[in-house]
Amino acid sequence: MSIPAIQWYPGHIAKAEKALKEQLNRVDVVLEVRDARIPLATHHPQIDNWVGTKNKVLVINRLDTISPAMQKLWQESFLVQGQFAYFTNAKTGVGVAQVAKAAQKAGVEINQRRSDRGMLPRPVRAVVIGFPNVGKSALINRLLKRRVVESAARPGVTRQLRWIRISDRLELLDAPGVIPSKLDNQENALKLAICDDIGDAAYDNQRVSANFIDLIQELPPIVTESFISDLLESRYKLHPGEMSGEDYLHAVAELGFKGDVERTARQMLTDFRKGVLGAISLEVPPS
Structure with missing residues (x-):
């Protein structure tokens, strides 16, 4: 029996x-926001077509979810591709001021062209684009220095487009998360889940x-500051050894969750998402 593919494209998206x-x-x-744990999987394949010749930041x-070593590797990788990446933690505000400056700088030439045509300057118009739940609304709230858009740790909270004036120099369009209508790459779909x-x-x-x-045990040691097997043993009191992910899930369920595999699965995913297992990247830059 084939395993059903992971697909998600609700009507509001x-x-x-x-x-x-x-x-x-x-x-x-255009401010393209990605998840630091999966910066490749959270790159929308159509965004470059949408952006065209516009400036992109x-x-x-989620800088807090990866190790400093991984941040350095990703920064270097993006530079090799001709892109500068701004790493942020929208929850705490780390890196957000630099993003605002980059957006304003990108818009300077627009107002220069307006001035050359005898037109008055206007605020730079920026849009925040990214997959659901990558922190777009939290980033906007930080840029505004107040909570004006709903932000929650779950996908699909923002459902309407709205323009928000940040200052006399910058306006932002808050958009719901966008995702490909068909997730052809199921490895990426798994990482999104x-x-x-x-x-x-x-x-x-x-x-x-x-x-x-299975995925985290195949990752190179640099993705975290400790061995994955040690992190798992510390949290679940069981070393994975040569066990498959499915066998380990069932073994942990028997050991600590009275055989409740569903509850164990939810707990493991929650532990990763909340950083209880430590800073773990699910992707490494292409060599």
């Missing part, structure tokens, strides 16, 4: 994507948790 495309001609700068959010960057109706907790254990 389809509607938001259509509205977003209609608004993009009014935008000067790359924001890698692990990181809670996709609706939980799209996946089975037990399958995703077992795959999560």
Whole structure:
């Protein structure tokens, strides 16, 4: 029996994507926000087509979820590709001021062109684009220095497009998370599920948790400051050894959760998402 693919494309996202495309001609700068744990999987394949020749600011959010060594590797990797990445923790505000400056700087030339045509300057218009639950609303609240958009640690909170004036120099368009209508890359879909960057109706907790254990045990040591097997043993009182992710999930369920595999799976995913297991990247930069 084939395992059903992870797919998620609720109606509000389809509607938001259509509205977003209609608004993009009014935008000067695009802030693309990605999840630091999975910066490749949270890159929308259509975004470069949408942005075209507009200025783009790359924001890698959830800085607190990866190690300093991984941040350095990703920063270098993006520079090799000709992109400068701004690493932020929107919850605490780390790196957000630099993002605001980058957005304003990108818009300076727009007002210079307006001035050359005898027109008055106007605020730079920026849009925040990214997958659901990567921290777009939290970033906007930090840029505004007050809570004006709802922000929560679950996908699908923002459902409407709205313009927000940050200052006399910057306006932001807050857009719902966008996601490809079909997730052809199921490895990426799995990572989205692990990181809670996709609706939980799209996946089975037990399958995703077992795959999560398999995935992190195959990662190189640099993704965290400790061996993954040691982190798992410290948290669940059981060393994974040569066990598959599925076997480990069931063994932990028997040991600490009275055989409740579903509860164990949910707990493992929650532990990762809340950083209880430590700073773990699920991707490494391409060599």
